[in-house]
């Protein structure tokens with residue numbers, strides 16, 4: 001069973017440390033985000049197909065007095081290359097003995113160019129004023145982060161790097177990092193037990209594993225009423 005024909009397969013393309021994006025992939029329909037619509041701190045772009053659900057997510061969050069700012073959205077391969085290089089320099093400054101070790105350490109929280117979900121144009125990082133708009137694992141302990149964990153799927157967003165998944169994703173817990181899959185697919189994955197009772201279960205498959213076409217039989221699309 002294939003996804004609905006209008007579904008863009010890149011939306012559910014598995015991206016990870018061992019799975020790069022297709023060489024030279026460029027996101028279509030990137031749009032500049034307007035600060036009047038989406039709280040941003042610097043110019044950001046995102047695929048247009050994500051915008052309605054992002055606006056919905058942020059509006060629903062505000063109803064619970066959760067005011068998020070968008071910290072990062074689309075990142076080009078070149079931008080990711082510069083970013084990763086800066087992380088390596090930071091690790092060297094923090095005591096990594098050599099460049100190889102610095103790259104290993106940097107790669108626990110930052111992707112190699114060509115391996116970042118941000119390059120899809122459908123992935124966002126969020127933070128809040130209480131964290132000085134830093135990307136911090138502390139978000140997971142705040143009401144805002146807990147609300148994201150339980151409710152973001154309703155707007156088509158899921159965490160890619162939940163707590164307890166580092167051994168499989170290779171990334172530490174990133175409560176701020178959400179990938180948009182569309183409401184239908186996100187609801188199916190959510191219903192499949194990706195998350196139980198609002199708590200990430202480390203025995204559940206990670207998003208990367210769920211999206212891996214070699215293990216995904218497409219059954220989410222066979223049971224439209226399941227969610």
Ligand SMILES: [Zn+2]
Nearest residue numbers: 124125177178
């Ligand atoms: Zn991110």
